[in-house]
Amino acid sequence: MRVGDRVRYDSGLNALRDTQRQVDRIQRQITSGSRLQSAGDDPTGAAAVTRIRDGLAELASYERNIDDAQAYLGVGEIAVTSASNVLIRAQSLAAQSLNAGLGAASRDGIALELEGIRDQLVALANTDYLGRPVFGGYATSAVAVAVDGTVTFEGTTDGVQRRISPSEVMTANLNGEEVFGFDTAGDDVFAVLQRLADQVRAGDADAIRAESVKLNERTVTVQNMLGTLGSRIGRLESARTVAQDQKLSLDARRAAIEDVDLATAATELAAANQAYEATLLSIARIDSMSLLDFLR
Amino acid sequence: VIDGLMIGVNGLLAAQRSLDVVAHNLANVNTPDYARQRVVLKEAPPVTGFRPGQGAPAYGMGVVIQGIELMTDRFVEASIREQKSHMGSLTATADLATRIDEVLGRTDGGLGDSVSRFWGAWDQLALTPELMATRNGVLEAGQDLAGALREAKNMIDDVVAEADFRLRDQVDEINTLAEQVARLNGEIMSVHGRQGVAGDLITERYRLVNRLSELAGASLQVNDDGSADVLIPGGMLVGGSKASQIEVTTGPPAEIVWSDTGLPSATRGSTGAIRDALDGGFDDLYERYDLLANGIRTAVNALHAAGTDLDGTTGVDFFTGTGAGDLEVNAALTARGVAASASGPSADGNQAVAIGSLRVQAIIADPSDPTTPVATASASISNLVAEIGRRAQSAERRVESATAVGADLEVRRGEISGVSVDEELTDMLRFQRAYEASARVLTSMDQMLDTLINRVGVVGR
Numbered sequence: 001m002r003v004g005d006r007v008r009y010d011s012g013l014n015a016l017r018d019t020q021r022q023v024d025r026i027q028r029q030i031t032s033g034s035r036l037q038s039a040g041d042d043p044t045g046a047a048a049v050t051r052i053r054d055g056l057a058e059l060a061s062y063e064r065n066i067d068d069a070q071a072y073l074g075v076g077e078i079a080v081t082s083a084s085n086v087l088i089r090a091q092s093l094a095a096q097s098l099n100a101g102l103g104a105a106s107r108d109g110i111a112l113e114l115e116g117i118r119d120q121l122v123a124l125a126n127t128d129y130l131g132r133p134v135f136g137g138y139a140t141s142a143v144a145v146a147v148d149g150t151v152t153f154e155g156t157t158d159g160v161q162r163r164i165s166p167s168e169v170m171t172a173n174l175n176g177e178e179v180f181g182f183d184t185a186g187d188d189v190f191a192v193l194q195r196l197a198d199q200v201r202a203g204d205a206d207a208i209r210a211e212s213v214k215l216n217e218r219t220v221t222v223q224n225m226l227g228t229l230g231s232r233i234g235r236l237e238s239a240r241t242v243a244q245d246q247k248l249s250l251d252a253r254r255a256a257i258e259d260v261d262l263a264t265a266a267t268e269l270a271a272a273n274q275a276y277e278a279t280l281l282s283i284a285r286i287d288s289m290s291l292l293d294f295l296r
Numbered sequence: 297v298i299d300g301l302m303i304g305v306n307g308l309l310a311a312q313r314s315l316d317v318v319a320h321n322l323a324n325v326n327t328p329d330y331a332r333q334r335v336v337l338k339e340a341p342p343v344t345g346f347r348p349g350q351g352a353p354a355y356g357m358g359v360v361i362q363g364i365e366l367m368t369d370r371f372v373e374a375s376i377r378e379q380k381s382h383m384g385s386l387t388a389t390a391d392l393a394t395r396i397d398e399v400l401g402r403t404d405g406g407l408g409d410s411v412s413r414f415w416g417a418w419d420q421l422a423l424t425p426e427l428m429a430t431r432n433g434v435l436e437a438g439q440d441l442a443g444a445l446r447e448a449k450n451m452i453d454d455v456v457a458e459a460d461f462r463l464r465d466q467v468d469e470i471n472t473l474a475e476q477v478a479r480l481n482g483e484i485m486s487v488h489g490r491q492g493v494a495g496d497l498i499t500e501r502y503r504l505v506n507r508l509s510e511l512a513g514a515s516l517q518v519n520d521d522g523s524a525d526v527l528i529p530g531g532m533l534v535g536g537s538k539a540s541q542i543e544v545t546t547g548p549p550a551e552i553v554w555s556d557t558g559l560p561s562a563t564r565g566s567t568g569a570i571r572d573a574l575d576g577g578f579d580d581l582y583e584r585y586d587l588l589a590n591g592i593r594t595a596v597n598a599l600h601a602a603g604t605d606l607d608g609t610t611g612v613d614f615f616t617g618t619g620a621g622d623l624e625v626n627a628a629l630t631a632r633g634v635a636a637s638a639s640g641p642s643a644d645g646n647q648a649v650a651i652g653s654l655r656v657q658a659i660i661a662d663p664s665d666p667t668t669p670v671a672t673a674s675a676s677i678s679n680l681v682a683e684i685g686r687r688a689q690s691a692e693r694r695v696e697s698a699t700a701v702g703a704d705l706e707v708r709r710g711e712i713s714g715v716s717v718d719e720e721l722t723d724m725l726r727f728q729r730a731y732e733a734s735a736r737v738l739t740s741m742d743q744m745l746d747t748l749i750n751r752v753g754v755v756g757r
Contacts, residue, residue: 004714039401039685047682050408054674057412061419138641291718
């Protein structure tokens, strides 16, 4: 077989160009840190990375929602716990007031404290998270408004919804109407406390007992709400764990597709460099053999 | 003795001419597509009928140069042309696919991220629907997304415009090459059948036609008079010493026609591939981006129009436009006008929740059924990226394997036509020796003549 000189040089040159391209490709991967310069490098991988990136953004949204719901519910939990505490105090005050030996001054003192508890509850009912009342639904201003001793509910009963996973929506606020008994006809906690204070002043034991029963109902409602809150907050925690686990696994998958494994890349680079040197050597050899060297 | 001188001179001339050709070959060792030449020597026939009936055996008159042979194999050359045409087509296709891949196949900072951020902005708005900052965030993310989709369409437009420009450029080159081949044909015909050396002209013609094959898928048909017709799929580009011209219509789609008659022509090679690509080769890409834009616009608008803004207004669209190219955030929309609320109150972010949830809903239709949404925006973009990447990858792989075939053909061509320095040097030695030997013949003839002229008849002088 004849081999033309040009072909010999050309094939040497082509081999050189190929190995050089290989070295260049690995070097670009190492410097950019990404195995995918464009989709053409790995179409399936690029498609997967595109979806994973969106999945990560989605999880970031859930995490943000969970954070928000947790803070929202946390504020609500503090308010409900305080409300529960003061209501228990109100119950014991009501029981004290039934003591037959109490004078008018003592009953008046108890009545005043009951009114104080009512005012405290009004403040608790207006607890807000970032300017939004946690018991007020979509309301943006005070929800429990006291006018001349009568407290009215100015909020809405809407649930502020937070999506915490693809399939789960969490209500991040508390229904003030329900918590404070505005859904009962005139037996909201504020009205009950006011009436209780009035009856304590009047010293009507039967009426006090009747109002105490209603106060107990309100207290139970508030305490039940604490249980609901606890389970919601627990649910948020587990949703957060799921989201974080998914984020880790998605990120690991993204990294496996996209990120350059430096150890592997460095080895590949060394191998490519070696191939390059070997090619250079063989080209140098092409030239070293010629009849010209033997002709005098 | 006179014959001997003639024979010697013939030998000298033949060796000299052969050495000239060796020198020519060596000089062109690096000329692309050069085909080596070889002097064809033949023994000169005896001069007969000169000495009648003497019974002396006839002897030859030395050597004559019969011609100079061009060492090519027309089948290999034809295969190379065919391969160049194939390669031209594949390379042009791969160039376009790679360009698209470079501009649209990015995995970071691309359209996918813009869509993700857009849904994320609605998710954020759902948390604090009463804040102007988050409302503005939604508008900005919407503008970013609309911009990214418009940009995608513009990028395809750019690639199309580039391809169109390249097509026209290459057709100009085809016409120039055709003129050159026609002129060469004329020159080759004028020396054909005479002692003139047409070898270099033929090599030149091969070179030009090879380029024509690459550009237009040309094939070559050699005629008896030495000229060669160049054929492209649309007809005869060069016939003898006459070249026809082709041109590209303004389109779209751009068509290749004969300049003189305006009748349709056709090419293969790179121009054929580019023309095919321009004739609807990008339609599916455009359509996919339009479907993406329309899917997002329709779904977001439906929810946005059903929502209520801070002033209680409903029924306002978020996006305007008819496709990817003109997608815009509704110019009339202000931060207050973003309909984040499902029922009206400013603190109600449920409509924003619903719009953010479009992230996981099938809102984008497939080209096979443009009216039924089947995929999420992210999945649709992911498919698009995969499709763009696959096209670039498979086009590049085809080029790679065709390049290997081309390299094999070049080796085969080199076996026949390539110049080997060692071989030429050996020939050089051979012809140099032949020259020396012929010179020695002349010397001895000269001595014989000297003997005859100066020594004969001096006996006894």
